[in-house]
Amino acid sequence: MKAITIVFIAGCGLLSAGAPEGKAVFAAKCQPCHGPNGEGKAAIAKMYNVEMHLLASKEIQSKSDADFKKTITAGQGKMKPVSGLTDKQIEDVIAYVRTLK
Numbered sequence: 001m002k003a004i005t006i007v008f009i010a011g012c013g014l015l016s017a018g019a020p021e022g023k024a025v026f027a028a029k030c031q032p033c034h035g036p037n038g039e040g041k042a043a044i045a046k047m048y049n050v051e052m053h054l055l056a057s058k059e060i061q062s063k064s065d066a067d068f069k070k071t072i073t074a075g076q077g078k079m080k081p082v083s084g085l086t087d088k089q090i091e092d093v094i095a096y097v098r099t100l101k
């Protein structure tokens with residue numbers, strides 16, 4: 001029980017530490033296409049001829065962190081891999097995306 005509590009507290013600490021830094025990563029690396037709130041830019045959707053899902057939606061939020069990481073590092077559909085991010089920045093930006101819901 002004690003161990004579970006410690007893991008829980010450590011987990012919360014990670015989330016709260018990562019999200020603000022992730023916000024900066026998001027603004028630099030994701031916002032140009034996904035918009036400030038992950039709503040998706042209409043011009044980008046048109047350009048790629050895709051429907052961009054709200055990153056805050058239940059459908060997207062139900063994906064695992066591993067899924068997000070894969071989308072970011074390997075790309076998904078029309079989205080190309082996002083380069084130039086460290087593992088830490090990827091974790092931070094995922095933590096930030098979690099705050100959008």
Ligand code: HEC
Pocket residue numbers: 026029030031032033034044048050051052053055060068071072076077078079080082093097
């Ligand atoms: C150059 C434009 C562009 C950038 C930059 C970009 N994305 Fe995307 N992203 C897209 C497009 C377009 C799609 C839709 C892909 C599809 O459905 O074919 C997408 C899809 C996604 C999805 C999956 C949504 C779904 O419908 O399953 C996630 C999650 C995502 N992006 C997160 C991110 C994150 C986090 C970043 C920043 C690290 C980022 N994207 C940067 C264009 C971009």
